[in-house]
Amino acid sequence: MPAKAFLNDALAVMTNEFRLLRRNRTAILISLVILPLFFTVSLGGASGRSGESFSPIAHLTIAYVDNDVTIASGRLLSTLSSSGDFNNLVQGYSEDSAMATLGTGRIYAAIIVPKGFEENLAKNEQANLVVYVDDSLNGLGNQIAYSIQSSLQKFSPRAEIRPVTGGAQQIEIIQKGAKFSSFNIGLTIILALVIIFATFYEIAGGMSRESEDGTYARLLMTPTSLGAVVFGKTMYDLVLNAIRTLMVLGLAIFAYGARPSTDFGTILLISLLMALLTMGFGFLISAIGIGIRAVIIIEFFLVLFLFAFSGFVIDRELLRGVSNTISYMLPWAYGIELLKRTILIGQPLLTLTGQLEFVLASIVVFYGLAYFLLRLSRERLVR
Amino acid sequence: MNRFARDTSAVTAKELRQLLRDPLSLALTIIFPILLIQIFVVIVTAFSAPSYNIAVVVSDLDGSSKSRSLVDKLTSSRLIKVTQLLQTEEQAYHAVESGAATGAVIIPKGFGIALLNNRSAFVILETDNSKITSSSLVQSAVSSSTQALLESTGVSLGASSVQVIQRPISGRPETGDMIVPGMLGMITILGAFDDIVNAITRERERGTFSRLVLTPTSILSIYSGKISATVVLNAIRTTLMLVIFVFTGLTIRGSVPLVYLTTTLIAVFTMSLGLLLSTKVTSSSTLTVLEIAITFPLFQLAGAIQAPELLASGGRAMAQILPWTYGNDALRRVIYLGVGFDAIAIDLLVLTVSSLVLLPIATLLSKRTI
Secondary structure, three states: OHHHHHHHHHHHHHHHHHHHHHHOHHHHHHHHHHHHHHHHHHHHHHHOOOOOOOOOOOOOOEEEEEOOOOHHHHHHHHHHHOOOOOOOEEOOOOHHHHHHHOOOOOOOEEEEEOOOHHHHHHOOOOEEEEEEEOOOOOOHHHHHHHHHHHHHOOOOOOOOOOOOOOOOOOEEEEEEOOOOOHHHHHHHHHHHHHHHHHHHHHHHHHHHHHHHHOHHHHHHHOOOOHHHHHHHHHHHHHHHHHHHHHHHHHHHHHHOOOOOOOOHHHHHHHHHHHHHHHHHHHHHHHHOOOOHHHHHHHHHHHHHHHHHHOOOOOOHHHOOHHHHHHHHHOHHHHHHHHHHHHHOOOOOHHHOHHHHHHHHHHHHHHHHHHHHHHHHHHHHHHO | OHHHHHHHHHHHHHHHHHHHHOHHHHHHHHHHHHHHHHHHHHHHHHHOOOOOOEEEEEEEOOOOHHHHHHHHHHHOOOOEEEEEEEOOHHHHHHHHHOOOOOEEEEEOOOHHHHHHOOOOEEEEEEEOOOOHHHHHHHHHHHHHHHHHHHHHOOOOOOOOOEEEEEEEOOOOOOOOOOOOHHHHHHHHHHHHHHHHHHHHHHHHHHOHHHHHHHOOOOHHHHHHHHHHHHHHHHHHHHHHHHHHHHHOOOOOOOOHHHHHHHHHHHHHHHHHHHHHHHHHOOOHHHHHHHHHHHHHHHHHHOOOOOOHHHOOHHHHHHHHHOHHHHHHHHHHHHHHHOOOHHHHHHHHHHHHHHHHHHHHHHHHHHHHHO
């Protein structure tokens, strides 16, 4: 019977939460529409549709200054033009005029083929290509250099010589490993970010707002148990997170053609685990008794922290010293790894036992601590 | 006009006084740019470290002197750390699949003989591509090691190798800077958004906004005053950021007043948008969350870190309609290239016109709300 009463109370708390949400159109809009849509659309806009390859520099106007005017430099031009990375190569600039035009936005880079280019190649010596870049565009220089290097793999200065393969001619590296689009990579980040961002605000922010309004104290004075309150709120937010996951995945799959390497159930399960983890942390933070403003500040810092240390942007292996230690202690990092390894490389969830155990243990610890602190504050309130 | 100016300055002074009385807000104004920059430095440092210890396992099925030499070269690579030498191919694949290693290099039987006979040899590299940067670093390490092996065995690496020499027109080092000018733009946006929360929604929640509106001060003066206060705060934040920029080695090639002018216009535009949003979103916490939610995608779309020109076509279109993109573009060009007012006039015009369009709408909607 106590179990039935507990469930009834939890259900009542959950229903109350939904009623409050229904009355707040702005909250519905932000939590369920703006956050998932805006993040996913931004990702699609930035990285293009999944499976669609695009060259970030193909549309940029780049000057090709040929100071050598030989067969080799002509063949280089045609190699670059046909690579798909240099669709707007323009000729007619001298080195000086190209330099003067750079930075105005009319051309973004100038590829200079110096005199003696063909001669060096003919003498089996290294030939140089000089690339001037408008580096006020961050990332452009490296992208152009990378694209030229890739094109050079197919470049042969004379028709009868087969293409040079950029170095290790006699050892081929056969690469294995899952291949996926940059949209799919972004999808794992967006999904995690949307869940963490929205969940933390809903739980910690909701509890703090209720504390500030005085409704939380009133709720504690009712016969409803603390466990039922926490459970009810958890169920409510799990439903919201399931909707959010559906929104993000639906948009990613149907609008941007994403093809996750795992099934929907697995992604939903990991999303809900991430949500539970964040909820546990949210309850813990709200148990400290801080105001809504502080909650938002913590939320902002939490997201920044996760950006730096949890594998969102940087693989954890690349972090050194304290950063590395922090990253291995952050439970969200394991959740993000679960998302990456399932969505990107299709690894079965149950084989990722280490990550699952860490996430589950963290959920238990967060909830346990939060319950303990909330209980203390309730006792203080009763006294 | 005199009265307008007087009211505006009175509201500005009130805003600044209020901020001084609120230590948390004051601390945030100063701490959050520093924290944001620190996080960014952590990210950049991770990407540009001279060496890494990315776990790689090797299975040398050949056991020849050549294969052992390749293993030696892999072991001495600065990018990877050979954690295990495994007996079988399956064990190597398993190490990657289980997450114990980021890459597995398999040197097949016959590798050494093929090289000795001047035939093509191959190695198999399996990488955990869910670790985006690490897997590409492993590929790079293996590629360099095989190249080094060939060099050491006297194999010609291709007569017609072409070296690409990259020369940024700003004269900056190719490795780039720890801090990029777009960060200043984003901090300006975040700061101005926070100011609007302080200036309007919190005042609405306290009930002081309606009282302020009921005074003879016009709504335009109130808004101008609040914007002026943001301009002052923005100048402080910009100064702080420029100091950090200089300490981290970024050279500001252009005119510093132009940097201030650009950040001011970014702040004013953000404030105008915030004023507009605050007419619909009345809760300060909801507005803050909405602002943070908007800001994160802006890092990518508005060119805070990477130039929007390098985005996919959809992203470029989105970037072009965001006035912040023009602000970040102006900041990059002034700081990196040292261009003058003429070169960024259009960027500044877009920001100004956008603010001038939004501000009257916000005023009108605000009047209706009241």
